[in-house]
Amino acid sequence: MIKARVVVTLKNGVLDPQGKAIEGALSALDFSGVGGVRQGKVFDLVIDHDDKAKAEADVKSMCEKLLANTVIENYTIALS
Template sequence: MIKARVTVTLKNGVLDPQGKAIEGALAALDFSGVGAVRQGKVFDLELDTADKATAQKELTAMCEKLLANTVIENYSISIA
């Protein structure tokens, strides 16, 4: 069993209205000094394999087909 984490974030240059809303809310709560905020999503997965190379290949396919919209999002994969 392999545990992995996939982090998906918007590419630079893509508007992030949720990040802007969080940025404004932090300022309204008196958290000063916060620069630009970008939001993303995290997926924790368990794969039924012991081979890290196979897991990496499967995770990449999952990201390309479902977990990330690769037109506007980047993703990173971390295998534990």
């Protein structure tokens, strides 16, 4: 069994209105000095086999087909 964590973030240059809203809310809550807030997604997966190379290939395929919109998002994969 292999655990995978996928972190999906917007590419640089892509507008992030949710990040801006969070930044504004933090300011309104008196958290000063916080800027450049970007939001993203995290997926934790359990792959039911022990071949690490196949697990990584499978997770990459999942990202390309479903978990990330590769036109506007980047993703990273960490296996353990």
